[in-house]
Structure formats: structure tokens, C-alpha cells
Amino acid sequence: MGAENPPRGPRVVMHDPRLLDPDQELVQRAGLSDAELSEIVRVLEAMRRWREAERAMSEASQRYMKLGETDMRALRFAIAAQRQGVVATPSLIAQYLGISTASVTKLLDRLAEGGHIRRLPHPTDRRSIAIEVTDETRRAARASVGRTHARRFDVIAALSPEQRDTVARFFDSLAATADPPADDAHGPAAH
Template identity: 35%
Template sequence: MPPAVVPAAEPSRLGSDAYWYPDAAAGAGGEPATAVDVLRAVRKFRAADVAMRIRARSDMDMNDSDLVALRHLIAAEERSEPIGPKDLSAVLGITSAATAKLLSRLEASGRLRREPHPSDRRAQVLHATRRAHDEMRRTLGAAHQRMLAAAEKLTAPEQLAVVRFLDELSTAMDEPAESAAPDADAPTAP
């Protein structure tokens, strides 16, 4: 697999803030953070997250769908929730045919094990193998430890503020575009 192309995390390479926020000053210096500074930090984090996942996919020689599927399988196992092909299709938003191909790839690579469902022998329960768990820990474990360490540096009120903000941001991003009121002064897409 060719080396992964990793996007830059610098705001200057991610697009101009002035496009979306024409009144925003470039850089905060020593001044108090503004809402635009917060969104710049979110953009920088998102670019770093994408870069980390690209490196993980490259290191594990997997595509994005396979890596996301493994993440969901491992999370379901941690919650002791059985997950089957239909559940995975719904979570990933892909067809049953695409899910069947994905599961075949994961099984052939030694990262997935299928078992009969305990109460419905026609159904299957999917499990990430020890290899998949070990690869995931080896590839992403150190990064997750660094992220946890960064979060632990925050005070309890700061942690609550970050959680509240990210929950609100997630809600704002989940809202369908057509329900957002158009802003007459907002720039239009090029």
C-alpha cells in the first residue's frame, strides 16, 4: 500500500477563516479567545484526527469502512452487546451486500470471527479477533493515551464546558442543511 497522504493540520492549509467569518482577525495573539478561535481549534483538531486515522488505516492496511466497522465491533464487545451484520449495516449506513463484502475482507484478514446467534441460529454474531484488538491497541493506543492525558489536564469545570460545547457542536452539525435559515450576508459557495 502506498504511503498515506496526511492532510496538514494548520489552519492556513485548511482554507481561509475569512471566507466564513469575514470580520475575523487572523490570530488571537495574547488576546482572549474568540468564537472564531474556538472553531479554528476545532478545525485543527479535526484535521489531526483525520491524519491519525489515515495513518492507522495505512499501518493496518485497511480501508476506512473496515476500520470503522472494527471500531464499532470492539465498542459493542466492550458494552457486552452482540452485534450482527444487519446492525453493522445500519451503523455504517451501507447495504447488506456491501456489509457482506466488508465482513468477508475482515474475516479473510483474520480480524473478524462469526458465530451463530445464541437464540436465533439463522443469525450471526460478529466478534473482532484478538489480532484486531492487538492491532488497534498497537496502532491507536499511544494516541488515545495522549488524548486522555490532555483531557485530564483540564479542571472539572473546563471538562464540563468542553463536553457541553462539543455536544452542542455535534447537534448543530447533525441538523439538516435545508432547515438552517439562510443568511443574506453569508458568502455563497464558489
């Protein structure tokens, strides 16, 4: 999938408002030159390629470790907590994943059955348990996900401080677009 095997047939453009929104119903382009619009579309296409690469990497890691996405996220959280000296508990995992504690119990049952975690007594709270990732799973996660993150770190480290600031502000602003504007609380369907 990807650059090696491009799709056959006509190329369908996914992010160019000149083609997808010619009447400017959604994207207002007044004041932007064709060159500026092309640069914006180039960034949007780069973001699409990044999402696709991220999805492919995530799927490959899941296949390698024979786990689902939520299970992988839970393991990454528990590994990060262990490295930082934080006791990973079912309630912390539930909070991080944004799921119920009942769902986390089922998730932890699967992970324990697969030999990925151990449930241990909590060191300071006898009403809770501590979740510990097994050495084998930690090594497998490091081999699959850790190396990719290290390469990403290197790419970001190669940027100048100003470029890193620009990229960080860009992603923060992009993340903020996920929240509907206060006057548009009903979402796109309301229009």
C-alpha cells in the first residue's frame, strides 16, 4: 500500500477546495493566490500521508503484538507509567483511554490472559491493584513502536528551535479544530 503500488485509474483529489468547494460554501479563499492555495493543499496532502503512515504503523504493531488498538494504547500507557515511577492502576488506564472501568477490567483480563501484564497488589492503596507490563511485552513494544518513535524524535531534533515552535503551534491549532465552535455546537449536520 502507498507509493509502491499507486491506485489505478483516475486520480481523485481529496483536499483542494478549488475542486471540492468551488462556490466557497465551506472554505473561504478570498485573498489567497493560486500559489498560496497550492501550498496549503500540499500541507493537507502531507498530513494525509502522515495519517496513512501512522495508521499503517499502528496496524503493523497491532499485528506484530497480536493486539487491538485499545489494548496497545493501554500497554503504551502502562509502560510509560512504569518508566516514570507511576503506579498504573485500572482507574488511571480507564481515565487515559476514556473508557469505563468495567471495559478496562475486560481489557486487562485479555492482556493478562495473553501474558502481557501482571496484576499486583498496589504498593500503597490496598483497595487498588497495580498493573505491570511483562518484560517480554515491553521488549516487543520497544522493538515495534519504540524504534519508530525514536526515528520521529530524530526528525524533530533536526529542526531549528523556531521550526519546532512553528510545528508545535501548528499541531496545537489543528487539534483545537476538533472542538466545534461555540456558535456551532450542533456540528455540520445542523447546516
